[in-house]
Amino acid sequence: MQDKKLPKLSDAGLAPTHAVTATDQYGEVRHVRVSGESPLTLKVDNQEVVTLMTLGTHPELLALGYLRNQRLIDDISLIKSVHVDWEKESVNVETYTGEGISHWQEKLSKRTVTTGCGQGTVFSCTLDKIYNQKMATAQVKQSLLYSLLTVITQYNEVYKQAGAVHGCALCQNDNILTFVEDVGRHNAADAISGKMWCEDIPGEDKIFYTTGRLTSEMVMKVALMGIPILLSRSGVTHMGLELARDLGVTMIARAKGKSFLVYNGVDNLIYDAQPKKPGS
Amino acid sequence: MQDKKLPKLSDAGLAPTHAVTATDQYGEVRHVRVSGESPLTLKVDNQEVVTLMTLGTHPELLALGYLRNQRLIDDISLIKSVHVDWEKESVNVETYTGEGISHWQEKLSKRTVTTGCGQGTVFSCTLDKIYNQKMATAQVKQSLLYSLLTVITQYNEVYKQAGAVHGCALCQNDNILTFVEDVGRHNAADAISGKMWCEDIPGEDKIFYTTGRLTSEMVMKVALMGIPILLSRSGVTHMGLELARDLGVTMIARAKGKSFLVYNGVDNLIYDAQPKKPGS
Numbered sequence: 291m292q293d294k295k296l297p298k299l300s301d302a303g304l305a306p307t308h309a310v311t312a313t314d315q316y317g318e319v320r321h322v323r324v325s326g327e328s329p330l331t332l333k334v335d336n337q338e339v340v341t342l343m344t345l346g347t348h349p350e351l352l353a354l355g356y357l358r359n360q361r362l363i364d365d366i367s368l369i370k371s372v373h374v375d376w377e378k379e380s381v382n383v384e385t386y387t388g389e390g391i392s393h394w395q396e397k398l399s400k401r402t403v404t405t406g407c408g409q410g411t412v413f414s415c416t417l418d419k420i421y422n423q424k425m426a427t428a429q430v431k432q433s434l435l436y437s438l439l440t441v442i443t444q445y446n447e448v449y450k451q452a453g454a455v456h457g458c459a460l461c462q463n464d465n466i467l468t469f470v471e472d473v474g475r476h477n478a479a480d481a482i483s484g485k486m487w488c489e490d491i492p493g494e495d496k497i498f499y500t501t502g503r504l505t506s507e508m509v510m511k512v513a514l515m516g517i518p519i520l521l522s523r524s525g526v527t528h529m530g531l532e533l534a535r536d537l538g539v540t541m542i543a544r545a546k547g548k549s550f551l552v553y554n555g556v557d558n559l560i561y562d563a564q565p566k567k568p569g570s
Numbered sequence: 571m572q573d574k575k576l577p578k579l580s581d582a583g584l585a586p587t588h589a590v591t592a593t594d595q596y597g598e599v600r601h602v603r604v605s606g607e608s609p610l611t612l613k614v615d616n617q618e619v620v621t622l623m624t625l626g627t628h629p630e631l632l633a634l635g636y637l638r639n640q641r642l643i644d645d646i647s648l649i650k651s652v653h654v655d656w657e658k659e660s661v662n663v664e665t666y667t668g669e670g671i672s673h674w675q676e677k678l679s680k681r682t683v684t685t686g687c688g689q690g691t692v693f694s695c696t697l698d699k700i701y702n703q704k705m706a707t708a709q710v711k712q713s714l715l716y717s718l719l720t721v722i723t724q725y726n727e728v729y730k731q732a733g734a735v736h737g738c739a740l741c742q743n744d745n746i747l748t749f750v751e752d753v754g755r756h757n758a759a760d761a762i763s764g765k766m767w768c769e770d771i772p773g774e775d776k777i778f779y780t781t782g783r784l785t786s787e788m789v790m791k792v793a794l795m796g797i798p799i800l801l802s803r804s805g806v807t808h809m810g811l812e813l814a815r816d817l818g819v820t821m822i823a824r825a826k827g828k829s830f831l832v833y834n835g836v837d838n839l840i841y842d843a844q845p846k847k848p849g850s
Contacts, residue, residue, distance in 0.1 A: 308808045312831035315712070317841050322831065327785055327807035343786065343809075432595070453805030453824070454783040473785055473807055503734040505607055505753055506623065525733030527607035527753055528588040529623075543592075544733070551592035551602065561597050 295367050296488060297354070297383075302374035304328065304346035306471065307452040325452040327473050331380040332356060334363070335390040345448065345455060345472045348481040349374045352472075353381045355484030359511050362391050366487050425538040426494035428518040433563035435521065437464035439545060442499060445469040449501070456502040458482055460517075462495060475502030479511045486515055493517040504530040504543055513537045519558070521545050526553050575647050576768060577634070577663075582654035584608065584626035586751065587732040605732040607753050611660040612636060614643070615670040625728065625735060625752045628761040629654045632752075633661045635764030639791050642671050646767050705818040706774035708798040713843035715801065717744035719825060722779060725749040729781070736782040738762055740797075742775060755782030759791045766795055773797040780804075784823055789813040799838070801825055806833050 307323040314320050331341045332353050339362065344352055350372040357363045363385070374381045391397065438461055448455045448471040456475035460467045460482050468485055472478040479500070486493065493516030500508065504522050506529040512520050513533075520534065522543040531553050534541040540555030548565045587603040594600050611621045612633050619642065624632055630652040637643045643665070654661045671677065721744055728735045728751040736755035740747045740762050748765055752758040759780070766773065773796030780788065784802050786809040792800050793813075800814065802823040811833050814821040820835030828845045 310808070310811060310833065312833045313836040313839075314832075315828055315830055316844055316847055320831065324806050324808050324811060324833070327809035454785070454807050473783070503753070505734070526604050527734050528590070528604050529607035531590060531604055548595055550595055551600065552594075553590065553592045553604070556593040559593075564596055567596055 297366065297369040298371040299350040299488075300371075300373045302349055302376060304349075304376070306345050306347050306448045306455075323452040325448055325454045325473060328376070329379050330374070331378075333380055333382045335385055335388050336382055337390045337394070339391070342477060343473060344477050346376075347448075347472075348470055348484075349381055351470075351481040351484035351488065352477055353383055353484065354487055355480030355482065356477075357383065357391075358487045359480050359483050359514055361514075362397060425513065426516070426518050427538070427558065428494065428540070429558045429560055430497065430519055430540070431560045431562050434464055435542065435545065435550065435559075436548065436563055438466075438497065438499065438521070439547070441466055442469075446471070446501070456500065458502070459499040460486065460491075461497040461499055461521075467491070467496075475500055476507060476511070478502075479508060483511065483515050497521055500524075503527065504534075504541060506530050506533050509533040509537065509539055509541070513539055519555075521550075577646065577649040578651040579630040579768075580651075580653045582629055582656060584629075584656065586625050586627050586728045586735075603732040605728055605734045605751075605753060608656070609659050610654070611658075613660055613662045615665055615668050616662055617670045617674070619671070622757060623753060624757050626656075627728075627752070628750055628764075629661055631750075631761040631764035631768065632757055633663055633764065634767055635760035635762065636757075637663065637671075638767045639760050639763050639794055641794075642677060705793065706796070706798050707818070707838065708774065708820070709838045709840055710777065710799055710820070711840045711842050714744055715822065715825065715830065715839075716828065716843055718746075718777065718779065718801070719827070721746055722749075726751070726781070736780065738782070739779040740766065740771075741777040741779055741801075747771070747776075755780055756787060756791070758782075759788060763791065763795050777801055783807065784810040784814075784821060786810050786813050789817065789819055789821070793817045793819055799835075801830075 307325055310324050311319050312322050326345050327343055328346045329341050330344050330349055332339045353372055368385050370386050371384045441464055446457050455471040457471045458478035459469045468482055470478040470481045496517045497519040498512045498517045499521045501523045503524040504526040509530045519540045523546055526543045534554040540558045541553045542550050544551045552559055587605055590604050591599050592602050606625050607623055608626045609621050610624050610629055612619045633652055648665050650666050651664045718741055726737050735751040737751045738758035739749045748762055750758040750761045776797045777799040778792045778797045779801045781803045783804040784806040789810045799820045803826055806823045814834040820838045821833045822830050824831045832839055
């Protein structure tokens, strides 16, 4: 870690919510808060890559995580600085070479084909690279899941105030190392990835929690971060499930209170805290 | 209508859910359903445009609505046919000229800059064009909203079975003309737009309902469809709200049961069914 050159980051996180008035069903004006949503154009060495719509609380980590998860830059030590300028609605990632993303034209052309790979991202997801990645096998206790779900209810700050956001958390045992909310769950996941990249945090002993749905893209992102256990309050898609199976990600969804469903990797769950069945 | 040449559509909607097994908190295996998620590469005259991840129930309308909402093709009468081939995971939109999207390179280069404009789409949102559009002023009764919210609870089929989808509805009075669910609310909105385009359905006397959040992009799509009233079960973002104000879209969110909040255009709401206030 000591020898590793880490990028210099600006500190330009926005306040996540705005005060507005709205009129309720009784015709009464209420003072409420709504979540922010700002365009942020990501540049590498002043070359435009993409514009993301974001809550804006962690723009530097979002930029880094996006570049990492889209495999546009492979090595964080190539990055000198990340500077956000909200007046220009942009973030510039400066590399040591100053030459931008290598093989950019090639990657750009791939983008033409594969925007999809889920909502909100644009580059070829290079599944083959993911498949080369060996996922660590990790076990998790049911009691730990329950502790984690209890702890997590204290987060979701923006959601509680204003709604319209998703939250993602990086967890180790029942500690929440980071909790990020964003208007897109993909952004929140990318920001967490950016933090892990920046601080050289390994994924193998972590759990990734999200309030959002487990589509193929979320599973891909988590696999890219090397995190073997994925926990969601929401549901899964069939393609997300198939990817989890292929990649060996333990997938636990519909997790709320004492309920959950293990869609993949049930052998990795230690049932040490089974609740009493109703009527038994 | 009679003179208008309408495109010939394939009929390749997929079944929306898949049966899988999952293990619950009691360690018991349960047979559940998960929503589908399939990549669909959109081509115009065999030229690749984008890959969308979709539930796949309305692939032809999704393709049309995407081209319309992204302003890639301006006139439906230019389109000869829409043919989906799931084996190739693609949909080809054939035009009468056979020359693909006009000014494609220019539009493609714009995409480089503005992927964002919300999650899941990629082309410049040409806000200026929206601003040129005059939104009809339409009033809506509170009693109608309540009828609509009651009727809508009968829909959401996929959500009820499998979760992990959002629903969008095109409504006229308290009739649901179409209800589309998809893994992305943007896809569902695009499919509805495709149907309106195909069947020459005007927007000015409609209400657009969605289970999803009202981000800037959702407001933009609804404005592009010419629909003056936007109703959502979820919340709004600040940018979504600002756009609704600028464009004159009536924005009613957090609508569930008897509750709602009017974020914009409260003068267009006729309070004819105010519920009794608790404690009054």
